[in-house]
Amino acid sequence: MPLNGNSLIPSAIVKYLDRYIVGQDRAKRAVAVALRNRMRRRLLEPELAREISPKNILMVGPTGVGKTEIARRLAELVNAPFVKVEATKFTEVGYVGRDVESMIRDLVEMSIQMVRKKMLEDVQEPAMEKARERVIDFLVPSRKPQGGGIPTFMSVMKGLSGDQQDAEPETPEEDRMRESTRSKLMDLLAQGKLDDREVEIEVQESHQLGIPMMGGMGMDEMGMNIGEMLGGLMPKKKKRRTMKVKDALRVLQGEEAEKLIDGEAATRLGLEKAQEEGIVFIDEIDKIVSKGSSGGHDVSRDGVQRDLLPVVEGCTVQTKHGQVSTDHILFIAAGAFHQTKPSDLVPELQGRFPIRVELEPLDKGQLSRILTEPHHSLLQQYEALLGTEKVKLVFTDDGVDEIASLAERMNAEMENIGARRLHTMIEQLLEEISFSAPERQGETLTLDRSMVQDKLGPLVKDSDVRRYLL
Ligand SMILES: Nc1ncnc2c1ncn2[C@@H]1O[C@H](COP(=O)(O)OP(=O)(O)OP(=O)(O)O)[C@@H](O)[C@H]1O
Numbered sequence: 001m002p003l004n005g006n007s008l009i010p011s012a013i014v015k016y017l018d019r020y021i022v023g024q025d026r027a028k029r030a031v032a033v034a035l036r037n038r039m040r041r042r043l044l045e046p047e048l049a050r051e052i053s054p055k056n057i058l059m060v061g062p063t064g065v066g067k068t069e070i071a072r073r074l075a076e077l078v079n080a081p082f083v084k085v086e087a088t089k090f091t092e093v094g095y096v097g098r099d100v101e102s103m104i105r106d107l108v109e110m111s112i113q114m115v116r117k118k119m120l121e122d123v124q125e126p127a128m129e130k131a132r133e134r135v136i137d138f139l140v141p142s143r144k145p146q147g148g149g150i151p152t153f154m155s156v157m158k159g160l161s162g163d164q165q166d167a168e169p170e171t172p173e174e175d176r177m178r179e180s181t182r183s184k185l186m187d188l189l190a191q192g193k194l195d196d197r198e199v200e201i202e203v204q205e206s207h208q209l210g211i212p213m214m215g216g217m218g219m220d221e222m223g224m225n226i227g228e229m230l231g232g233l234m235p236k237k238k239k240r241r242t243m244k245v246k247d248a249l250r251v252l253q254g255e256e257a258e259k260l261i262d263g264e265a266a267t268r269l270g271l272e273k274a275q276e277e278g279i280v281f282i283d284e285i286d287k288i289v290s291k292g293s294s295g296g297h298d299v300s301r302d303g304v305q306r307d308l309l310p311v312v313e314g315c316t317v318q319t320k321h322g323q324v325s326t327d328h329i330l331f332i333a334a335g336a337f338h339q340t341k342p343s344d345l346v347p348e349l350q351g352r353f354p355i356r357v358e359l360e361p362l363d364k365g366q367l368s369r370i371l372t373e374p375h376h377s378l379l380q381q382y383e384a385l386l387g388t389e390k391v392k393l394v395f396t397d398d399g400v401d402e403i404a405s406l407a408e409r410m411n412a413e414m415e416n417i418g419a420r421r422l423h424t425m426i427e428q429l430l431e432e433i434s435f436s437a438p439e440r441q442g443e444t445l446t447l448d449r450s451m452v453q454d455k456l457g458p459l460v461k462d463s464d465v466r467r468y469l470l
């Protein structure tokens with residue numbers, strides 16, 4: 001449930017994040033403040049506002065502790081164009097891979113889609129009116145092309161065409177008849193009474209069904225999409241299709257809505273929105289840090305950092321919709337920085353991420369909260385999945401506690417993969433139940449401490465097995 005502008009105060013943002021992410025308070029606060037600051041900036045006079053650049057954030061913390069999760073939830077919360085990219089996807093200009101500027105193009109694309117979507121929502125009503133008109137036009141053609149009288153209301157209802165008569169100029173009488181037929185049909189349509197009848201309609205053959213596809217997959221070097229380019233050149237083909245009235249209404253509503261919105265305005269507003277409110281989350285930024293020694297890959301990594309620099313610093317990026325300035329786009333970067341440190345980033349880039357937040361490793365208490373507390377927590381997910389088989393899972397408190405403490409132990413003794421450990425452990429724990437659930441309908445399965453120990457204990461103790469399974 002996205003909050004609107006005014007309720008997006010830092011404490012509300014943190015509260016929202018709290019519903020999904022356990023702990024990591026500093027990171028939550030930092031992103032909340034950064035978001036609020038952008039809203040503050042937009043209230044200032046343009047002259048001053050121009051001077052204020054966003055305070056970009058660098059989130060540092062071990063793997064599996066919620067960095068990406070915070071970004072994901074943030075994206076849902078803010079009603080701002082948001083893209084998440086993996087730094088490893090980029091390679092220096094001239095190398096194979098995506099160029100850094102493509103993330104800005106993706107952002108613009110996303111932003112325009114958001115604006116369009118909003119515009120389309122606003123015209124759904126009038127579009128439906130028009131769609132009904134069109135469905136009726138197909139049901140009761142205004143003038144039968146070659147002969148055929150005006151279909152009466154009854155004959156249309158029976159799905160028959162009108163009496164076959166020779167074409168004659170319409171009399172006022174016939175006119176009235178048609179009008180009354182149309183208005184009766186209109187009522188029935190609006191009430192949904194004709195929903196299941198079939199109708200043959202003419203639809204545009206679309207290259208992009210309904211909501212256009214997101215740009216930036218594969219062929220994105222120029223921010224162009226071949227299909228779209230060709231689509232624009234070729235005349236839109238019409239095609240006759242027979243379908244249920246309710247489907248026809250939906251299809252025609254979509255077509256009519258597209259006609260009702262101002263595409264140019266959407267593009268213009270979308271560009272502006274991306275520029276002013278856009279957020280780019282760069283994940284795995286530590287993976288483009290070279291490790292001091294200059295191996296082959298490192299040249300390219302430093303290159304990516306250097307390419308990243310102007311974008312983060314503020315530059316103008318050419319997109320197919322026009323130019324965007326990245327001056328006020330907020331960048332949030334995250335990385336585990338296992339073998340490297342943020343200070344290994346090229347110095348200029350370090351300066352572009354003035355706010356550093358560290359995420360803490362998860363302890364047993366937090367792991368057990370992660371199992372149960374977040375909305376749609378891991379355990380709830382499994383309960384719901386098995387619920388579809390009419391098997392009821394019950395995790396007791398000591399069972400949860402046991403899972404968490406085994407997870408903590410695994411993290412300590414093997415690699416610390418944070419909350420991800422919980423996923424693998426629960427899979428193992430429920431493996432047998434997941435398999436046999438369809439044959440155990442109606443059963444209630446209680447997972448308490450001893451049950452968890454029975455299932456996972458042997459795996460945890462066996463240092464060979466656990467390396468593969470947990
Ligand atoms: N603090 C937390 N609260 C709730 N869930 C969490 C938390 N930390 C991690 N998780 C869960 O663990 C999984 C992995 O977390 P996430 O993707 O955020 O890791 P990350 O910090 O981005 O790690 P990496 O550095 O490997 O990318 C997700 O499914 C997430 O829901």
Ligand SMILES: [Mg+2]
Nearest residue numbers: 067068283284
């Ligand atoms: Mg991550």
